Amino acid sequence: MDTRAIQFARTGGPEVLEEVRLAVPPPGPGEALVRHRAIGVNFIDTYHRSGVYPAALPCVPGVEAAGVVEAVGAGVTHVAPGDRVVYFCSSPGAYCDARTLEARWLVKLPDAIGDEEAAAGWLKACTTEFLVERCAKVQPGDAVVVTAAAGGMGLLLCRWLAEVGATVIAVTSSPEKGAMAAAAGAHHLLGYADMPARVKELTGGRGADVVFDGVGKATFDAALDSLRRRGLLVSFGNASGKVGPVDFGILAAKGSLFTTRPTLFDYYATPEDFALGTARVFAMWPKLAVAAGRRYPLAEAAQCHRDLESRATTGSSLLLP
Ligand code: NDP
DSSP states (O other): OOEEEBBSOSSSGGGGGGEEEEEEOOOOOEEEEEEEEEEOHHHHHHHHHHHHHOSSBBBBOOEEEEEEEEEEEEOOOOOOTEEEEEOOOOOOOSSBEEEEEEGOOOOOTTTTTHHHHHHHHHHHHHHHHHIIIISSOOOTOOOEEESSTBBHHHHHHHHHHHTTTTTEEOOOOSSSHHHHHHHTTTTEEEGOOOOOOTHHTTTTTTEEEEEESOOOOHHHHHHHHTEEEEEEEEEOOTTTTOOOOOOOHHHHTSSOOOEEEHHHHHHSSSSHHHHHHHHHHHHHHHHOOOOOEEEEGGGGGGHHHHHTTTTOOOEEEOOOO
């Protein structure tokens, strides 16, 4: 069989995305063929397209979708044809109607979670889980800064952090985005220019325990300056560009700070991590109020990328086959 797909043959702006037809191989051992019902859009898709992260060319972007299993290969027992599933995976290829992929990424969806809801929140909720609970190990009462707080990741971070009893300080580029972060549980709202002074003020001069920052280059210095002595910067993305070469001594100079640059795939690397993380995400799901923001037909993937990269979106965007 074949599928419609969105592909890029060279890296560049959204204009390099083009619609093509590609063969879908039957699932081999350990693989499954999934027909997509909703495709989750993530900032990483733009990194693959622009070349910020390497991808083998030609490349079909996309690392997350929800759909129905059509066929499974030898040795696959945890999902079967007809099952509704969601997945994130380390190899791009989700911007299409149907694909074959390693079945180990597939997780069966309960009836209570719809396809669009699943595709809008799965990768980002799993990321939020590991960032909050296993990477930063946030404690009740911690003062935590979240930048890009009305984005796909940002809203989930606000909800999860509020749920575990942290004081959430949300940073956004507009009051409208701030209002969305507040509705997601943020206690204090700031613009980027207010960092670090307002964070210090809100924490009685001490500074935040943790900063979660997916903006990267543009906020790195302000994020470090917002921390308390021995505080932790979790730099988990590069929406404004990669953080450049860093003088290690800066961490000493600014108060014996800690920093880490974690990725989802290192925290969901073993079957044990995967089972633990996904179970925790399902337990928290009812509290996360996951909902799709903008929906685009699959054919309009380029417009979706333009909107995401120009900060025009809030929450999670979807491509619909
Ligand atoms: P978002 O929906 O958060 O969109 C990006 C947001 O970043 C924008 O809405 C904007 O919010 C903010 N931003 C600040 N500066 C810029 C800029 N120069 N260009 C574009 N946006 C900018 O995207 P996602 O939720 O998909 O991803 C958020 C971050 O999380 C990304 O950096 C992504 O790479 C990272 N991520 C990391 C993972 C990991 O494993 N490490 C896994 C998943 C996501 P505002 O206007 O309020 O500033």
